[in-house]
Amino acid sequence: MATITVTVNGKPHTNDVEPRTLLVHYLREQLNLTGTHIGCDTSQCGACVVHLNGQSVKSCTVLAIQCHGAEVTTIEGLAPQGQMHALQEGFWEKHGLQCGFCTPGMIMAAADLLERNPNPTDDEIRHGLEGNLCRCTGYENIVRAVRYAAEKMAVPAGD
Amino acid sequence: MTATETRERIVGRAIKRREDPKLITGQGNYLDDIKLPGMLHVALVRSPYAHANITSIDVSRALAMPGVVAVFTGADMMDINPMPAAWQAGGVKNNAVTPRALAVGKVTLVGDPVAMVIAEDRYTARDAADAVDVEYEPLDAVVDARKAVEPGAPQLHATAPNNVVFEWECGDQAAADTALASAEVVVKEPIINQRLIPTPMETRGSVARYDAATGEFTVWMTSQAPHVHRLLLTAFVFGIPEHKLRCIAPNVGGGFGQKIFCYNDMAFTMWASRKLGRPVKFVEDRSENYKYSTHGRDHISEAEIAGTRDGKITGLRVKTWANIGGYFSTIAAGIPTTLYGRIINGVYKIPAVHVHVTGVYTNTAMVDAYRGAGRPEASYLIERMVDRFAAEIGMDPAEVRRKNFIQPHEFPYNNQLGLLPFDSGNYEPALNKALETVGYGDFRAKQAEARKQGRYLGLGISTYVEICGVAPSAWIGANGQGWGAGLWESANIRVHLTGKVVVTTGSLPHGQGLETTFAQVVADELGVNYDDVEIQWGDTLGTPFGYGTYGSRSLAVGGVAIKRSADKIKAKARKLAAHMLEANELDIVFENGKASVKGSPDKAKTIGELALAASVAYDLPEGMEPFLDETSYYDPPNCTFPFGTHISVVEVDPETGHVDLLRYIAVDDCGPQINPLIVEGQIHGGIVQGIAQALYEGAVYNDDGQLLSGTLMDYAVPTAAMSPHIETDHTVTPSPVNPLGVKGAGEAGTIGSAQCVMNAVIDALSPFGVKHLQMPATPERVWNAIHGG
Numbered sequence: 011m012a013t014i015t016v017t018v019n020g021k022p023h024t025n026d027v028e029p030r031t032l033l034v035h036y037l038r039e040q041l042n043l044t045g046t047h048i049g050c051d052t053s054q055c056g057a058c059v060v061h062l063n064g065q066s067v068k069s070c071t072v073l074a075i076q077c078h079g080a081e082v083t084t085i086e087g088l089a090p091q092g093q094m095h096a097l098q099e100g101f102w103e104k105h106g107l108q109c110g111f112c113t114p115g116m117i118m119a120a121a122d123l124l125e126r127n128p129n130p131t132d133d134e135i136r137h138g139l140e141g142n143l144c145r146c147t148g149y150e151n152i153v154r155a156v157r158y159a160a161e162k163m164a165v166p167a168g169d
Numbered sequence: 170m171t172a173t174e175t176r177e178r179i180v181g182r183a184i185k186r187r188e189d190p191k192l193i194t195g196q197g198n199y200l201d202d203i204k205l206p207g208m209l210h211v212a213l214v215r216s217p218y219a220h221a222n223i224t225s226i227d228v229s230r231a232l233a234m235p236g237v238v239a240v241f242t243g244a245d246m247m248d249i250n251p252m253p254a255a256w257q258a259g260g261v262k263n264n265a266v267t268p269r270a271l272a273v274g275k276v277t278l279v280g281d282p283v284a285m286v287i288a289e290d291r292y293t294a295r296d297a298a299d300a301v302d303v304e305y306e307p308l309d310a311v312v313d314a315r316k317a318v319e320p321g322a323p324q325l326h327a328t329a330p331n332n333v334v335f336e337w338e339c340g341d342q343a344a345a346d347t348a349l350a351s352a353e354v355v356v357k358e359p360i361i362n363q364r365l366i367p368t369p370m371e372t373r374g375s376v377a378r379y380d381a382a383t384g385e386f387t388v389w390m391t392s393q394a395p396h397v398h399r400l401l402l403t404a405f406v407f408g409i410p411e412h413k414l415r416c417i418a419p420n421v422g423g424g425f426g427q428k429i430f431c432y433n434d435m436a437f438t439m440w441a442s443r444k445l446g447r448p449v450k451f452v453e454d455r456s457e458n459y460k461y462s463t464h465g466r467d468h469i470s471e472a473e474i475a476g477t478r479d480g481k482i483t484g485l486r487v488k489t490w491a492n493i494g495g496y497f498s499t500i501a502a503g504i505p506t507t508l509y510g511r512i513i514n515g516v517y518k519i520p521a522v523h524v525h526v527t528g529v530y531t532n533t534a535m536v537d538a539y540r541g542a543g544r545p546e547a548s549y550l551i552e553r554m555v556d557r558f559a560a561e562i563g564m565d566p567a568e569v570r571r572k573n574f575i576q577p578h579e580f581p582y583n584n585q586l587g588l589l590p591f592d593s594g595n596y597e598p599a600l601n602k603a604l605e606t607v608g609y610g611d612f613r614a615k616q617a618e619a620r621k622q623g624r625y626l627g628l629g630i631s632t633y634v635e636i637c638g639v640a641p642s643a644w645i646g647a648n649g650q651g652w653g654a655g656l657w658e659s660a661n662i663r664v665h666l667t668g669k670v671v672v673t674t675g676s677l678p679h680g681q682g683l684e685t686t687f688a689q690v691v692a693d694e695l696g697v698n699y700d701d702v703e704i705q706w707g708d709t710l711g712t713p714f715g716y717g718t719y720g721s722r723s724l725a726v727g728g729v730a731i732k733r734s735a736d737k738i739k740a741k742a743r744k745l746a747a748h749m750l751e752a753n754e755l756d757i758v759f760e761n762g763k764a765s766v767k768g769s770p771d772k773a774k775t776i777g778e779l780a781l782a783a784s785v786a787y788d789l790p791e792g793m794e795p796f797l798d799e800t801s802y803y804d805p806p807n808c809t810f811p812f813g814t815h816i817s818v819v820e821v822d823p824e825t826g827h828v829d830l831l832r833y834i835a836v837d838d839c840g841p842q843i844n845p846l847i848v849e850g851q852i853h854g855g856i857v858q859g860i861a862q863a864l865y866e867g868a869v870y871n872d873d874g875q876l877l878s879g880t881l882m883d884y885a886v887p888t889a890a891m892s893p894h895i896e897t898d899h900t901v902t903p904s905p906v907n908p909l910g911v912k913g914a915g916e917a918g919t920i921g922s923a924q925c926v927m928n929a930v931i932d933a934l935s936p937f938g939v940k941h942l943q944m945p946a947t948p949e950r951v952w953n954a955i956h957g958g
Contacts, residue, residue: 028292039290044202045195047422049370050455054881057370085195098193102185105850109680110192111199111370111422136889143881145370145423146680148857148918149889151850 014078018043019087027074033067034058036074037084045085045114049143056142059115059122060084066122068141085114088121096159097121106155108146116142120156129160176761180693183846186685188678197420200374200391201452208376209238211438211451212294214284214301215460216276219312219495219532219874220323221305223274223283231286231300236293239445240301242284243271246440252431253405255397255654256500261335264328265497266530270406270437276305277325277495278532279874280460285437287449310532310874314490315469317531325495325530334493334528335502339510339586345523348484352475356557361943362546364467364492364868366459366878367539368886371422373462374452377438381446385413386439392418393428393677394717397654399709401431401499402439414439418707421679425858426538427463428679429719430499456880464868465539467492468505468546474554475521480564480572484521487513487550493528494535501537502528508543508636511586515551516596516634516812517573522586532874538719540858541919544635552631552924556931557940566928567604570632571597581905589644591634591810592904592912599836599900600632603814606834606896612818620936625821626831627933631925634812637913638725638906640805656722657804659713660730662691662738664797666784668777670695670702672734675715676727677706681915682847683723687731689843690909694735695776696762713800721811721913724843729907730803737799742779748790749774749782809904809912813837815856815925821933826952828864828930830893835921838900840912848914849897855918856895861887863926867945885945 011026018041025040037043037060046069049057058069061083089095097117100106107113116139123130123138130138135156136149144152191197228240246269254265272281284301288294309323316322317332325332349355376389392398395416403411421428434451442449453462468489475484491505510524555573559566574596575582581590607628616626639645642655661673672691676683684704692699706712715727739759746764747754756767765773774782779797782788786795818832835852842848865885869877878884885891903910923944930946931939939954 030292035291038201042204043195044199045197047199047371048201048454049372049422050881052455052880052882055370055455085193089194094190094194101193102189105185105846107189107192108682108850108854109370109421109423110188110197111420113192114195117193132894136892140888140890143370143886143888145368145425145858145886146854147850148853148855148895149892150853150895152889153894 012075014075016077017081019083029073029075031074032070033072033074033077034069037069043084043086047111047114049111054143055112056119057112057115059118059142061118061122066119085118088117095121096162097156099162100155100158104151104154104158106147106151112142112144116144116152124160124163128164132157176696178693179689179699180843183844184685185846186682187688188682188684199371199420199422200376200389203376203389203419205376205378205448208448208450209287209289209445210291210294211449212286212291212298213282214286214298214303215457216272216279216281216283216305218276218305218307219279219310220308221276222308223272223276224304224306226284227302228284230302231297234293234297234300236289237286237297238289239287239441240284241441243269243273246270246437249436249440250406250408252433252436253401254497254499255401256503261502262333264326264334266326266328268433268496270433270440278534279876280457280534281495282433285441287441287445312531312533312870312872312874314467314492314529314531317529318490318527325532329530332530334497334530336527337506338523338525340523341521342523344521345484345486348521349473349475349486352483353477354558354562355473355475356554356561357471357473358554358557358941360470360472360550360553362466362468362549363944364536365465365539365862365866366868366884367425367427367465369423369425369427372453372455372458373428373432374450375434375438376448376450377442378448379443379446385415387415387417388435388439389417389419390435391421391428392416393421393424393679393719395677395707396675396709396714397717398431398435402435406436407439416709418677424679425540426465426542426719429717430463430537459879459884460876461534463498463537464494464534465536466546467536470550472550472554474558476558478562480562480569482517482519482558482573485513485519487524489524489526491526491528492531492533492536494531494533496535498535498537501535504538504543505546509547511588512544512634512636513547513551514584514586515548516575516632518575533870540855541916542720544916544920545859545923548631548633548635548920549924552633553927553941556928560940566630567600567609570600570630588636589807592807592906593902594634594810594812595900595902596632596812599812599838600814602898602900603816603834603836606898607816607818607832625823625933625936627819627821627929627931629817629925629927629929629932631815631921631928633921634810635917635920637721637809637811638805639720639722639808640726641807642804655804656716657802658715658727658730659800659802660727660734661713661800662731662734664738664776664780666781668697668701668780670697671705672702672731673705673712674727674731675713676723677718679718681718681723681851682844686724686843686847687728690728690732691735694732695738696760697776721915724911725809725907725913726803726805728911729805729909730801732909733801733803734799737801738797741797741799742776744790744793745779745783746774805906807906809906811837811839811912811914811917813917813921815921817925817929819926819929819933821930821951823955826948826955828946828951830860830926832896833893834896835918836898836900837914837917838902839914839917840903841901841910843911851914852897852918853895855916856922857887857892859919859922860892860926862923862944864945865891
């Protein structure tokens, strides 16, 4: 066992973990943050994407002990309690989800994409989300949702 | 009460889904999110061989590991029965061999579970599974359905000589033989519909809890049909009364058919929770899902189409070998028979048709319904053959289709293949709309011009029809279809004292947005605020019986049950209003959420006032029971038959074999749309699954029965970058079958799309003399077709 301290969604947590514990299992099993999902065992599907020190990572491919001292943001912490991030709004407005299982990872990956490229073309959105699989939507409405968020985020605050 | 007077109808509006806020904020509750006090975790020991005798299992090393609570094998569970076969279909030779909770004595596919390790946490369980020592005596395996029926092939089950599960046919063999023998033109083609893996993003699993004090089980399950699972697990597997099991489907992360079926993990988690007195959880990982949960399609067919030189189709003869896998899955025989052969004529009047299907066991994962279930196989086959026929006689494929369409005035149309008549249809407007959108008028000129520049464009047309909401129960029972039950749905509506409306349904939404759609229907029927309608589902304790959500049946059957419950609520409300307003019941009209006296709109009671009066029950009409609470059981008089035209345009790179999907146009007709936003989403998702079959996906086994496409690294589920922009449009032809006029939209996209893309690819390749190509049209396969490899 190793003891780690990780700041998750702004709150510090100190826990004992097995060295082999995956970040996704730490979040889901020990912190009860079950919004981060597991859809595969080969780092393909992206359902487990979270932000580690501000960058998107597949939390099934990161060990919990690697996150000692780090900041992790999950879907539960993307927006302040009771509010929605522009991407969450976009997915709702544009019907960017059906079963919702891939959605938390998809939104977290899209948030990172918009951070790097605030005004992506449809093609850039499609390529930017290549690490996330969705089986329900055919991606058309996910593209619309991300575009909605990009447009909304481009409006200066207060407008 | 002006609010209800001015309320606008909400049916038909593209409102955003009420399901979404929790799902986009990480507050969904999927199976693996469930944690119960004292819960144990299962890891399975699975066979590495496709076909083998189990000679010994030694669990001692595993059992000795810290944290391991128990290890069980199939021999421990002989007090429960094998999984049930619920749809044996006509022609099954009484040899449906279904899996036991864990394999006993023999395995018939890679991934067949032979032992279960139960531990305090999932890491320990997995470690200990590796310490279970199993010895096998490997046997020869067979994975190909046609090879499996040949003499000398490895035999999977003693009760199925030559591995044949069933022989089934429909249509008129003599007529088809005559039509083919006397035809001006006959085209013959081997048509392979490759094996696919449904791949819901959430894998499957179960959590079981047993209460020794009451003898009751509760099972949370990834299920499209919890009421059916309750029935099958109690009556057939455990031999206990139905009321001793409560099944709960929480949020379900996609199904596409794979979560319809009754799986062994439901049984072994129940069995172990009773044995150990603690809750037991099993969640498969993705590679387990790929090896053991059901696959779809896997047909090998020989198809022959006959017609005249001027484009009239006169006959169709099809022989199909349908791969069933290593065991018989819950409704395995119904898919390649009733849902395939009986709709093989598609949208065309074909005077002579015969279909023969052989169902075959092989050493592969079980094959059962996957999105579309039989109808994609049928529409792929007929639409490819119509294109082949058009090419053979040198006629425009759109023109051949037009010439053979069932005409609007011919509905209800009996295709003579054993279905009840097609309910309604008007195929040409959808075709015209799609042709206009794509610019068909000058496409051929553009195509010819491009070819001169060495660019190979192709255009593919698919005009499809499908079957939704399979019904009625009497037809299913009377026609030897072998389905072990009817297919009605039920719903209850209660209007509470506060005027809030609670609807419980046996349907099971897992992405289709039924909470939103159903609430739209109820709000309009009762004239109440949409936000005052609550839709509850998923728990057999709190919902009336339902057969579940699949086959695009939940609106056309489940939704209509809800509408009928609302009708009953209104009837009672009218009677009560007449009493309260001292009027004759015949003079009461119910509109916009209130019952008023005809001609005196001021004399009215709102649904809220009526609910209150019915609930307090101080003054009810003679003989009326308190409360507005009504249940309906709806058994439709027929299936519905949605249709449409899809058109795609591709460009094939002759140097690399790469197919670029330039445009995808879908004009679908599912009848009136309750929520166009949701319908379009269903169409999008369905289309990309069909495109995936055409271009990317295929489950591949080697000859030893090893699944080579065993993870998402090897099985090509498309990404956003591999998926095209989709242009959607629709026509509206109501169904006369049900009072909402709705048909169904969940599978149409998939049923219309694979052949649409393949017809385009083959059109693009026609200058190279390519007449047909099997799916998926990977760069290698396309390159070889061009270069004769």
